[in-house]
Amino acid sequence: MYIALGSNMFTTSENYATLLQTALELINQNILDGVIWATVKFNESELPTTFNLSNGDIVPISNLINNLHPHIYIMKYAPQFAILSHENTKVFLSHGGVGSGHESMYTATPMLVLPIALDQPGNAERLELTGMALKLSKLDLKVDDIISKVVRLLNEESFKMNAKRMQVLAKFNSKRKYRGADLIEMVLNLAKHDSSRNENGELEVDIETLLRSWITPDSRMGFIRGNYLDVFGAVLIIALVLLISLGYGFYKAALFGFRKWSLRSRESHQRLSKTKNE
Structure with a gap:
């Protein structure tokens, strides 16, 4: 698993400790x-x-910081695209930046996303x-939750298939111009991941499913x-409703005030008339 939370992003020390604990548990349980x-x-x-x-094992933090652990390597900088392109990289735990998301799609690497700020x-x-991804919450980061989601990304075939589908789109959309052959190749590649075989063994493709990434929301919905x-x-x-409620409230308040004023004015007038008569 490759972890990178951005060169300018920070989270809490509790979250960093949770991620380190999770890395140790994933290795200890032979999941990774x-x-x-x-970064x-x-x-x-x-x-x-x-x-x-x-x-029951106890691992000193110094072993991790000084890279003395045989299965965990911590560094300030790494060639991210090269690491994601390697066949042994199975999961990418990222902050969800645009660049990281594109590189993950381009290399068909399933993601575990821990958004921190901004557009993430x-x-x-x-x-x-x-x-092709599952998300985490920085406000409720738990070791067991991370482990269960890593296991899902590794074992559920749908994440790998969707990552490959997005890889096809990312590679073709990264070109400045489309050529007819590119479009044909893209549809053929997408068909591998979005098709099923009928009773005769022939591939059947639903066009709306195949091209769902290109179909605009108003066409779909x-x-x-x-x-x-x-x-x-x-x-x-x-x-x-709010405006009508407020208007009605003001009307009732004004009416109540007017009636109260009228009553006091009438009583005052009556007292004045009574005084004059006496």
Whole structure:
């Protein structure tokens, strides 16, 4: 597994400790055989001095920081694209930056996304929708949750297939111009990942499924949903209800004040008339 949380991104010392603990547990449980962590930002003094593993082993933090652990390597810089391109890199734990997301798609590497700030939460949502990624929460980062999601990325075939599907799109869309042969090749490659065989062993492809990445939202969801008219309509109705409620409230308050003023004015007039008569 390759970990990189961005060259200018920071998270809490508790989250860094959780990620280190998770890396140790993944290796200890033979789920992974190695972890590379680049662009490290944590301060050793803010981390626990030792990590207690589920099997009872105790690992000093100094072993990790000084790269004395045989299966974990921590570095300030790494050639990310080269690492992701290597066949032994099975999972990429990233902050969800645009560049990292594109490189992960280009190399067909399933992702575990820990968004920290800026556009990263939105990127994490979109990557998860492609079917090649799972997301984590920086506000509730748990060792068991990370381990279970790494296991899913490694064992569920759908993540690998979707990563390969996105790789085809990333490679062809990285070119400045399309050629007819490129488009034909892309459709043929996508068909491998989005098709099924009928009883005669022939490939059957649903065109809408095959080209879903190119079909615009209004075509997939209809005019109203595709143009967010349902959202705008709901907002407009809520705004009108609020305005009417406020207007009615002001009207009732003004009416109450007017009636009270009228009553006091009438009583005052009556007292004045009574005084004159006396």
